[in-house]
Amino acid sequence: MRGLATLFGRVVSRFGEPYAGRDVEHRCVGPAVSAEQPRATTPKRVKAVPMRAVRLILGSVAIVSLAGGCADDEQAVTTVLRVANWGGVQVESDFMTLEREIREEFERQQGVRVQFEQIPGHGQYAPKLLMMHVTGSVPDVVTLDASSAAVFIDNNVLRDLTPFIAGDPTFELDHYFENVVNIARRGEVLYAIPLDFTPMVMYYNKTLFDAAGVAYPQPGWSWDDFFAAAQRLTVYADDARGGPVQFGFNFENAAPLWMPLLWTNGGDVLDPTGKRASGYLDGPKSVEAIQFIVDLLEKHEYGLHPKRRAAFGLDPFRAGKAGLDMKGHWAMIECRADGLDFGVVGLPTNGAERATVIYEAGLAIAQRAEQPELAWEYIKYMTSADVQRRRVASGLAISGNKQAAAHFAGNPVEDAFIEEVNYARPPWGATVERYPFVEGLLKEMMEDILYSDGKLSVEQATRETAKLIDAALAEQ
Amino acid sequence: MNTSGSHNWRGYLFVAPATAYLALFALFPMLFAAWMALHRWHLLKEDHPFVGLANFTAMFADPFFRGAIYNTLIYVAFSVPLGVVTSLAVAMLVAQRLRGVGFFRTLFYIPAVSSQVALSMVVIWILLPEQGLVNYGFAKLNALLGAEIPTATDFLKQTGWAMAALVAMSLWIGLGPRMIIFLAGIQSIPETLYEAAALDGATGWKRFRHVTLPLLAPTTLFVVVTTTIAAFQLFTPVYVMTEGGPRRSTDVVLYHIYKEAWQKFEIGMASAMSYVLFAMILIVALFQFRIMRRALSEGAPA
Secondary structure (H helix, E strand, O other): OHHHHHHHHHHHHHHOOOOOOOOOOOOOOOOOOOOOOOOOOOHHHHHHOHHHHHHHHHHHHHHHHHHOOOOOOOOOOOOEEEEEEEOOOOOOOHHHHHHHHHHHHHHHHHOOEEEEEEEOOOOOHHHHHHHHHHOOOOOOEEEEEHHHHHHHHOOOOEOOOHHHHHOOOOOOHHHEOHHHHHHHEEOOEEOOEEEEEEEOEEEEEHHHHHHHOOOOOOOOOEHHHHHHHHHHHOEEOOOOOOOEEEEEEEOOOOHHHHOHHHHOOOOOOOOOOOOOOOOOOOOHHHHHHHHHHHHHHHOOOOEEOHHHHHHHOOOOOOOOOEEEEEEOOOHHHHHHHOOOOEEEEOOOEOOOOOOEEEEEEEEEEEOOOOOHHHHHHHHHHHOOHHHHHHHHOOOOOEEOEHHHHHOOOOOHHHHHHHHHHOOEEOOHHHOOOOHHHHHHHHHHHHHHHHOOOOOOOHHHHHHHHHHHHHHHHHHO | OOOOHHHHHHHHHHHHHHHHHHHHHHHHHHHHHHHHHOEOOEOOOOOOOEOOOHHHHHHHHOHHHHHHHHHHHHHHHHHHHHHHHHHHHHHHHHOOOOOOHHHHHHHHHHHHHOOHHHHHHHHHHHOOOOOOHHHHHHHHHHHHHOOOOOOOOOHHHOHHHHHHHHHHHHHHHHHHHHHHHHHHHHHOOOHHHHHHHHHOOOOHHHHHHHHHHHHOHHHHHHHHHHHHHHHHOOOHHHHHHHOOOOOOOOOOHHHHHHHHHHOOOEHHHHHHHHHHHHHHHHHHHHHHHHHHHHHHHHHOOO
């Protein structure tokens, strides 16, 4: 049985590695293996001479079983640091090349290998990593998405970083944005160091504003200003058939995108403790905010209704068919690439304090990491000012490192983003384990309202959804 | 035949790999799932309190789970009969001795060897408003006939249409395998029976009705049962095309189980739901067996 298990393990370690394209290495550090062990059975040779390979593997299994350790080749054992990140296979881009170069520098500095494990699939990142945690195969470094951080933090999946910080005189937590750091904080315990982040802001198309003769929105603007701008930016074709050809506002029904508008009216999805939605989602302030959105889309038609969306392409804002759009920093890459003349401003408010949400990626160390010390070195390296300056130059996000972020100060767009950090709150998913599920319910609620042809009132929809959310949160 | 004990062990040796495989990857997970179904089992929590049948009572009190059962039954009710009839029709067509019929058989079989994710993407594109093939076709028709068919219908975002799209897709994906089985059944019917029927003056339809169809009954039973089981287990197209929407109209049981397990991490509840799905499939399959057996015994030649 032992031999069989080892054989299985060996085959898996040879071919089952998620990392492709380089020599397969063993992470296992075992006692020195007998010199009689056949020389490396590289995957290449296995393919070329199958029968011989089988004999070699069987032979080595016998030896390994006797040696009682982990099989390894005679080559030097390279330490491997495993890093988990979301995203799938992509077309090679300058940013990917840059990221790889940055990792390779770390590899050279430390004499180790970084195994970068991309986990593809919409909504698959958290489940896959949690499963890896349960089965004890979780990577050392976990890229933590603020929107789903709670389930990791509150289930002992990650390590407390404060001992690493305390024991490392070269690391200064003060160098990072405080309210971004606090996303992964539970009292004195800190679970992640910010890599990069973005507050949600309002993008506006300057060309369309100029054409309509509307002044650009200014920080501290109100819903009334927003409504008036959306109205004047809505353009009909000459024969006025079939609705507007250009909309004031591009609406997309994803809860992470529209939820901040509740905050700008003093409303919220959940109560401050994050335990229930009744009295909050269906409270007057939230209902007013959702009604404002629905009216904008249905009564006034100044916003692009999801029913019409398909005819306006993948991104109506980028296509110049919508004047205003709520987006994060990431949208800048494409807007710049398109040569769009755009500006950004904080979200409009309606009597309440300025508010927005921060979406963030942090780096954390898995509780079951095999290389915690090396993982810490990696986190320090990746979040350092130098590396961050190079990474965020792409326009992807704002660096969590204030020094790196300051490097881009003076650019009006960057400054507008930085200003919003002062008003930004973490997403509910950072503290409420089930919030990603709640976001699904919110999306369905909005869909129910917008596809009911006015039959389902906002009051009723929010009341019913609040009850569903309460039930889902009470189960936790 | 030697059945003495001294030789039996060789037989066990031969079935040992398959038995071990089934025990490890089928029997054990099934039993373990039954165990989990009786517990409040969160993926990440240390303790898993025993809750008896509470998961089952809770799921039937949940309107969304009942909705998922309803959606699944709707899907089964449409996709199974339509799927069986269309594949039988296609099998009849490609059973003819025609030049190049192999080409058509291959063509019909291609979806079966393609990834369901890729096929789902193709269907998404076909159904796109304006640019999609269907809506583009409507626009062409409008131009040709002066009709006024809407060309911006977003089929996957409308409650009735989204389910219809899933049913239509199931006809396409499942066509190949069902067609091959029917084809084998058709080709195993002795030619002499058709000759005898022709001598008795039976025309094309009568020959089909009184010769082909009765003799295909065992094949049909097999196709109906396997198609039904597959229909109850609909998942991939839902995951890729609709995510259970719009308005939960395509939230079928297996997708609901997936969300329970991987969005809520309630593995115990998801296991309990899996057993309910299992029971549903079992009941329907037994029912089908009974009906078909009766039909078989009635239809059999005296």
